[in-house]
Amino acid sequence: MRLLFLGDLLGRTGREAVIKEMPRLKGELAADFVVVNGENAAGGFGITDKIAKSLYEVGVDAITTGNHVWDQRELMGSIDADPRLLRPANFPVGTPGKGTRVFQLADGRRIVVINVMCRLFMDPLDDPFACLDRELAGRQLGSNTAAILVDVHGEATSEKMALGHYLDGRVSLVVGTHSHVPTADAQILNKGTAYLTDAGMCGDYDSVIGMQKEAAIHRFVRKTPGERLTPAEGEATVCGVFVETDDATGLAKRVAPIRVGGRLQPAWPD
Amino acid sequence: MRLLFLGDLLGRTGREAVIKEMPRLKGELAADFVVVNGENAAGGFGITDKIAKSLYEVGVDAITTGNHVWDQRELMGSIDADPRLLRPANFPVGTPGKGTRVFQLADGRRIVVINVMCRLFMDPLDDPFACLDRELAGRQLGSNTAAILVDVHGEATSEKMALGHYLDGRVSLVVGTHSHVPTADAQILNKGTAYLTDAGMCGDYDSVIGMQKEAAIHRFVRKTPGERLTPAEGEATVCGVFVETDDATGLAKRVAPIRVGGRLQPAWPD
Amino acid sequence: MRLLFLGDLLGRTGREAVIKEMPRLKGELAADFVVVNGENAAGGFGITDKIAKSLYEVGVDAITTGNHVWDQRELMGSIDADPRLLRPANFPVGTPGKGTRVFQLADGRRIVVINVMCRLFMDPLDDPFACLDRELAGRQLGSNTAAILVDVHGEATSEKMALGHYLDGRVSLVVGTHSHVPTADAQILNKGTAYLTDAGMCGDYDSVIGMQKEAAIHRFVRKTPGERLTPAEGEATVCGVFVETDDATGLAKRVAPIRVGGRLQPAWPD
Amino acid sequence: MRLLFLGDLLGRTGREAVIKEMPRLKGELAADFVVVNGENAAGGFGITDKIAKSLYEVGVDAITTGNHVWDQRELMGSIDADPRLLRPANFPVGTPGKGTRVFQLADGRRIVVINVMCRLFMDPLDDPFACLDRELAGRQLGSNTAAILVDVHGEATSEKMALGHYLDGRVSLVVGTHSHVPTADAQILNKGTAYLTDAGMCGDYDSVIGMQKEAAIHRFVRKTPGERLTPAEGEATVCGVFVETDDATGLAKRVAPIRVGGRLQPAWPD
Numbered sequence A, B, C, D: 001m002r003l004l005f006l007g008d009l010l011g012r013t014g015r016e017a018v019i020k021e022m023p024r025l026k027g028e029l030a031a032d033f034v035v036v037n038g039e040n041a042a043g044g045f046g047i048t049d050k051i052a053k054s055l056y057e058v059g060v061d062a063i064t065t066g067n068h069v070w071d072q073r074e075l076m077g078s079i080d081a082d083p084r085l086l087r088p089a090n091f092p093v094g095t096p097g098k099g100t101r102v103f104q105l106a107d108g109r110r111i112v113v114i115n116v117m118c119r120l121f122m123d124p125l126d127d128p129f130a131c132l133d134r135e136l137a138g139r140q141l142g143s144n145t146a147a148i149l150v151d152v153h154g155e156a157t158s159e160k161m162a163l164g165h166y167l168d169g170r171v172s173l174v175v176g177t178h179s180h181v182p183t184a185d186a187q188i189l190n191k192g193t194a195y196l197t198d199a200g201m202c203g204d205y206d207s208v209i210g211m212q213k214e215a216a217i218h219r220f221v222r223k224t225p226g227e228r229l230t231p232a233e234g235e236a237t238v239c240g241v242f243v244e245t246d247d248a249t250g251l252a253k254r255v256a257p258i259r260v261g262g263r264l265q266p267a268w269p270d
């Protein structure tokens, strides 16, 4: 199985880059399944049904989110109707939407996508480790499930690495989001799980994590209310990770970073 | 000027890898000046004079640190006697050591190294932005100073990116440390400063930010006191960044990530 | 029912004051049941079986704790054998000890004590609100349970007040601990639950939250490792709250702060 | 000198209670000087010139603030024109307003008011301890200055107590604000400074720190965006502290909590 995961789409420039590059990405990588993190797709804050639809139309199969999931409040009313759009699994019981979604390819292979929030330096939520144990119960990688992708949305590198090792051998890919900067530590862990601490954003890297620099610097330096944060509008770098799994086991045979366009050094599987 | 910066050396495996690779790194890169972050060099916690000396012996020119600088308390008594070893500049007035050090090459060129702590999700300290304005006062890149390297030791990608843009055009390199994971966003900012959000650690990446996995995972999952955190002991990846500056301006002409050995995908300037 | 709750016992001076005052407190208040928070009883850090025993001997009926519960690690091995000593209920599944304990008076009346951790500005844990719903399931105040005391161990006044109102009408008393400073907001909430944001410590108030001033101030001012924090040793003020409930409903008829000895202004029910 | 300090005025109910009670408070206490914290006076968020004026009219002499000072942005433009309205002193250089203001009574006695922000669990700012040393330089309590009041606006009891002892003997009163709950630890420290960890808010205590309960509880429990936080509108308790100083030294002879009206147990100097 060939899997493509792209990090937090940031605003118009991020969406446009992903929409433009998706046919080529999906084609050249012969990707069977594509996941993107969409928590910043709508002007940097949340996502709408309309934006989700525009991503499905170009070949995105699933959309994960994170702490910004409800920034566009309308989503609380519509997320249950969209089986491809996830919110973090360790939100309180009763939260709209689901944190785990099961997908079936035309050839019958089943793919599970799970989205969890980390907790270190973030809003208090229930334990993502215990949550993942529950979400994975009964899912046998390589038998009843062809591939499992887990988006760990978090701040601290330590927590993401701990989650990677905790899931090693049980899922196909553990990939971090939220920091908006791609990390260069893609590797296959000891028991076969592909891992990357952060996919990086699909956005303009002439910015402060995708937002215009002046307003963002003002916040750090002046400590007075300044302009609203708005997305930087330069050309986006599409950032993510490509994983090829062994269909017999669901584990990773290959993992490689993806970086296309914009200011960052390009990366593509050999 | 050709500059090499390596991220947080983590324990014995990190030191040994840096000591082993330094002659070749310095030679093949024809580096004029080498800085390493040493805050985790002593068993993961702090650094000693003896370790600093072993690094100078293989060609390290300056050592920066961070929040772990005093983990080996003896350093508080000796740091003032070592003009090559820095602690963050925005520590309280009266703290032993200095956060800015000036170096002179044999050919007379002057190099300034500055070390600051970020604040987001970290211990409260004085403003690193204002601190950097003070530390940079009177230093004219390209005239009285050939190169300026700034190690921004911090957790949040947003704060590091904001510091990069804040210093753009005023220094040669802004490089982050502390996250222990290399980022893949090396770039030359608009006004000529080389930038990388995090250099990554020089340590074993089969770990949780350099520490043995079991004890680290225990802390997240069990919330009971477990074993002490100790460095993972597998082969280290030496991680950092190489910058070539224009001697006329002190600004960057080229920036490239460095990754050598261990588990991570290798990186080397073209 | 007449209930007495005392806040975090801090070190030797806190223990000695409680042990000395307990006969008189229990006698003059005609208290049916006494709970103390013991998380700092052993030199400021944790509690031992021996200390717990010394408190039971003078009439303490139950001991709650908090984030410091495991500072004396031996307790992890012995807490399950002590049905009067609680750890927070929202610790991970599999943690030794229990967060809810049921007690029976000689006259057959049943009392429930629950201990939870808040999360704001504290270590990440599972949701105390949802946890309390589970712990309270099936417990009918005024029918199968005569009184329910809840120790909410937390930093933020907002979270403690929110927990108070969340439990209003369902328990007899919600009392905060952890800040080590008594609050002056004792009240009976609208549906009959007695509430106090923080009971305050039983410790020396010529201190920084019970610890010797010099070392504590050093930490704030110098940001270098200084002396260990050790308990201040002046005379303790015994701080807590007295509640009288209506046996027909289990709800509060009266709530009053208790402050005895040491430096603080004394308080005693009218 | 007889000093009255009242904690965070919360919204209309807080303002109205303070305005109504001020004549009696000032009269019966024979207060020479009155300070109130006004950071939540305007609907819970910030303060306006108009509100400040309404407070001066009933006898308030100075208004301190805190982290909410700029919630009504217009204040940034007008604060410099109001010599009675303070913002925290440890805001960045260049921030509008001042953190220290000097007042002169009709009889010529000079009073200094200082406002600082704490840092633990709060937004990063420069060190309040070092800031206070600077603000106090040249001010001799009992000689060139009759009284010095310091409002330490902060979350953590430990930091406020550390500040109290740090200033002991140098100022007349150290009083905390921000927690919105009055503490019951009013005392005169060893070297003569009056101290209270938190003055408490002037607001409706049938609330979550002054805000309506439902919306506040929703935030803790649901983790989805809910209604805006708005002030609870029940009768406010006016909370604060009264201090009598020795004119020869400027140090405290007496300190007593003040609680008038609303739900909390009343307090008044003997």
Ligand SMILES: [Fe+2]
Pocket: A008, A039, A040, A066, A068, A177, A178, A179, A180
């Ligand atoms: Fe994001």
Ligand SMILES: [Fe+2]
Pocket: A039, A066, A067, A068, A153, A177, A178
């Ligand atoms: Fe996020």
Ligand SMILES: [Fe+2]
Pocket: B008, B039, B040, B066, B068, B177, B178, B179, B180
């Ligand atoms: Fe480090």
Ligand SMILES: [Fe+2]
Pocket: B039, B066, B067, B068, B153, B177, B178
């Ligand atoms: Fe660090």
Ligand SMILES: [Fe+2]
Pocket: C008, C039, C040, C066, C068, C177, C178, C179, C180
């Ligand atoms: Fe405590």
Ligand SMILES: [Fe+2]
Pocket: C039, C066, C067, C068, C153, C177, C178
């Ligand atoms: Fe505690």
Ligand SMILES: [Fe+2]
Pocket: D008, D039, D040, D066, D068, D177, D178, D179, D180
């Ligand atoms: Fe406030």
Ligand SMILES: [Fe+2]
Pocket: D039, D066, D067, D068, D153, D177, D178
């Ligand atoms: Fe505040």
